[in-house]
Amino acid sequence: MTERSDIREVAHWIRTSNYTAVLTGAGMSTESGIPDFRSAGGWWRQVDPRKVATVEALETDYPFFRDFYRARIEGLRACRPHRGHYLLAEWEAKGWVHAVATQNVDGFHLQAGSRTVYELHGSLHTFRCHDCGSPAEEPEFMEGRSCSRCGGRLRPNIVLFGELLPSDAWEGALAAIRWADLVLVIGTSLEVYPVSQLPSMAKGKLVFINLEPTAEDGMFDRVIRGKAGEVLAALDGELRAAEA
Ligand code: NAD
Ligand code: ZN
Numbered sequence: 001m002t003e004r005s006d007i008r009e010v011a012h013w014i015r016t017s018n019y020t021a022v023l024t025g026a027g028m029s030t031e032s033g034i035p036d037f038r039s040a041g042g043w044w045r046q047v048d049p050r051k052v053a054t055v056e057a058l059e060t061d062y063p064f065f066r067d068f069y070r071a072r073i074e075g076l077r078a079c080r081p082h083r084g085h086y087l088l089a090e091w092e093a094k095g096w097v098h099a100v101a102t103q104n105v106d107g108f109h110l111q112a113g114s115r116t117v118y119e120l121h122g123s124l125h126t127f128r129c130h131d132c133g134s135p136a137e138e139p140e141f142m143e144g145r146s147c148s149r150c151g152g153r154l155r156p157n158i159v160l161f162g163e164l165l166p167s168d169a170w171e172g173a174l175a176a177i178r179w180a181d182l183v184l185v186i187g188t189s190l191e192v193y194p195v196s197q198l199p200s201m202a203k204g205k206l207v208f209i210n211l212e213p214t215a216e217d218g219m220f221d222r223v224i225r226g227k228a229g230e231v232l233a234a235l236d237g238e239l240r241a242a243e244a
Contacts, residue, residue, distance in 0.1 A: 027187020
C-alpha cells in the first residue's frame with residue numbers, strides 16, 4: 001500500500017477543504033464483487049463488455065444486448081455497497097464531502113446514503129423504451145417483454161457508448177469539480193470520454209486513489225495506490241484521530 005504520510009496529508013486536505021468533490025469509476029465497486037471493465041474479460045461469454053454497451057449492439061442484435069444486461073442486473077442483485085461507499089456517505093453527512101459524481105451504474109452511492117450524487121452514466125435500476133422513451137419496469141425488461149406503448153425495445157437507463165450523457169448530471173458534476181478545492185478521483189482508468197476530461201477541469205487539489213497506474217497519474221497532486229475500500233478506511237482512521 002501507500003505511505004502513511006500520504007494518507008495523513010490527504011486526510012488533512014479533506015479536513016481543511018471547504019468543498020470536496022469525489023469522482024468514482026468501476027474500481028470503486030470491485031470490492032463489492034462487480035467486475036470493472038478491465039478485469040471483466042471472459043466474465044460473460046468471452047465478450048468484451050465495451051462492445052456490448054453500445055447503441056450499435058442494441059440496434060443490430062437486441063437479444064444479445066438484452067441477455068448481457070439481464071446477466072449484469074442479476075449479478076448486481078447479489079452485491080451490496082462496501083465500507084468505502086458508506087464512508088463517503090458518512091463524510092458527506094459530516095461536511096467532509098459535498099458531491100459524488102460516478103461513472104458507475106450500480107446505484108451503490110445512493111444505496112449507501114450519499115445524497116448529492118451525479119450518475120453520469122445513468123443507472124441499471126430504471127428502464128425505458130429505446131424507441132419511444134416511455135418509462136418501463138424492471139420485470140418487463142427482465143422477462144423480455146416489448147414496450148407496452150409502441151412495441152419497441154426496452155433497455156436500462158444507462159448511457160451507452162455513442163450516446164450523450166444526461167445533461168443535468170454532467171452539469172452538476174462539472175460545477176462541483178470546478179468549484180471544489182479538493183477532488184478525490186477513485187477507481188477509474190480515465191479512459192472513457194467525456195468523464196476522462198473532468199479531473200483536468202479541477203482548480204483545486206487533485207488526489208487519485210487507484211489500484212493500478214494509469215496514463216493520467218501525472219496530473220494528480222497525490223496518487224494513492226491501493227484498494228478504494230482500504231484507502232478510504234485508512235483516511236477515515238486519520239480523520240477520526242484528528243477529530244478526537
Ligand atoms: P475501468 O474498468 O476502465 O477502470 C477501473 C480502474 O479501477 C482500473 O484502473 C483499476 O486499476 C482500478 N481498480 C480496480 N479495482 C480497484 C479497487 N478495489 N480500488 C481502487 N481501484 C481499483 O473503469 P471506468 O474507468 O469506470 O470505466 C468503465 C466504464 O464501465 C464506465 O463507463 C462505467 O460506467 C462502466 N462500468 C460500471 C460498473 C459499475 O457500475 N460498477 C462496472 C463496470 C463497468
Ligand atoms: Zn416504446
